[in-house]
Amino acid sequence: MYLLYILVGILLLGAAVGPVLYWDKGRRSLVLAIRSLWLHKMRAFLSVLGIIIGTGAVITLMAFGEGSMQEALDAIRKLGATNIIVRSVKPPENSATAGRSRVAIYGLTQDDYDHFAVLQQGGTITRMVPMRIFPQEMRRLHLMFTGRAVGTTAAYAEINDIPLALGRFLRPEDEENHENVAVLGSRVAQGLFPFEDPLGKTLKLGQSEWVVIGVLKSRTPVGDTGGSMAEDYNNDVYIPLTTCNEHFGSVITYRQAGSFQREQVQLSQVTLTVSDIDKVRTTGELIKSILSRHYRDDTAVSVPLDKLEHAEAEKRRFLGLLAMIAGISLVVGGIGIMNIMLATVTERTREIGIRRALGAKRRDITMQFLIEAVVQTSLGGLLGTLFGLFFAFVVPPAAEWLWGWHLPAQVTALPIFLALIVAVVVGVGFGLYPAYRAAMLDPIEALRHE
């Protein structure tokens, strides 16, 4: 993959160099440029060091920036750019609802869900996945595991990436037939069925028995998705929402901080999928207006698209900043080139005089020195690119190994193209003045130069 990029870069350079090669004087100039560079290896290297460091730094930094940005974007994308996630949020307790014996009633209701369903009939929403999530103790024989029960529908599988280890996920029939079936998260399966195949076995959630129909592979927790903590899906047990409501009723009692909490939350979350990415925002507003009937903040609407765009804007800012740094370092590199080219022109004044006497036109001289400058900066750019790729390649595993840092790097073609193109442009830009100086020398004066 990286090799491919390098190859493409070289091809690009070849496209620039190709015509020069085809042209006789150009080829001579190129050979001459390489020979004179070889003659002053150290000097040439030092003069392009600025370019090497500039391009190298840009490529490495871009790779790191791109890597971490990409990771963030992927996390958001996993939530689905066309999705709208509505959650129940426990409102801040006030004296009226506070109290040990009171049941906290809040959040999304079946009624809200039915309102959303109207939108689905209208076609703006193509899919709705309701979820009822609550802490639950799970038992089997003498084993106990505390995880979360997730009452949902088969559509859950469509919006979440659920890798099955065994069996199957919930199906619409399970819900229609009010089946007592459960799909276990990987850690639940390990905790309750350490030595056996859980498929077809039963476990107890509360007072009721459930048959295991599937087990999921371990899922990496997804980061902060708007309000909630990172969710660890591996402790979940998925059961049909209909059966869930029948068995657990509307009020859930669970222990928190030593005291019993009683809550009535009809739906913990509804994930809605919008038909068209352009309608996501307006639908989000519509959902908010539906929920405003609650007259209090017991729900939260999160639109991953917003975050996605936010993150992308962030990324663009970051790239802009990098481009600026790259620009500055390349200008500095370019000045180094210009300096050395001016010295070269002075040093080779005699040669210029000879060439002019032998019939070289001014533009031949200009081209010769321009090619020399571009050869230097291109080689510098190429070398810098290789260094940059090397670091982007080597640093992440090294950092992981040495300090345990997670330092994602992702090399993309764009910065490589940019670096090489800019290197060529810098060569032309900063080589032009010295080349012009060389061309404007008077042939006789130049010939007389010692």
Next chain:
Amino acid sequence: MADIVRIIDLVKIYYLESVEVQALRGVSLSVEEGDFVALMGPSGSGKSTLLNQLGCLDRPTSGQYFLGDEDVSEMDDDQLSEIRSKYLGFIFQSYNLLPQYTVVENIEVPLLYQGIKLNAQTREWCIHLATMVGLGDRLDHRPMQLSGGQQQRVAIARALVNDPHVILADEPTGNLDSRTSDEIMERLQQLNDMGKTIIMVTHENDIAAWAKRVIRMRDGHIESDERNHHRTIGTKLAKIDGTAGNGFALRPAGL
């Protein structure tokens, strides 16, 4: 015989911080095809200035210069470059080879700027010329690896590569000992025998003795213009067909 070079009332004035230096004060001169001219005169008399004018390296302050049929005094920089690459050959006192190039590559340079595509044929022609000046076994050497005389012979080969109308030489033996000088002069005479027009600046009488015509300058004027009686034009002109007695051709085949 037709005049290959004709200058009429050529004036060159250098302006140095309000001081005028009249390097050429109205020089008129014609040179026939196949002639061998030695320019002599005291230092500062304007010999190099005149040669540079003839070599189209500089433009006159006033006056006219016809090279063959072309009026070069009116040409711009690019046109002059083209004239130099096509019709003129230069030999300098300090050889002026390009240090990065090998012998053959040095000889190729004028062709390069003429816009001729360098190929096996041109390379063969350059090798032919190198062999002719006795450097057939040094083709891939660099100037640094050659003696002064050898370098000057490369310069002669280079001056011949474009089959020029005129060869201009500014003190070609100035840096060489007398034996090597004679060797170089023999080469030049050989070229002249083959029909090449040569104009050469020199300080030394025994070098000028190789020429057919000696022009003496003083203070930007031509002071005297004499024929060397022991070497006259015409005797060798039968050989203008382009081959010398030794079988070397002066005109590239098919170029």
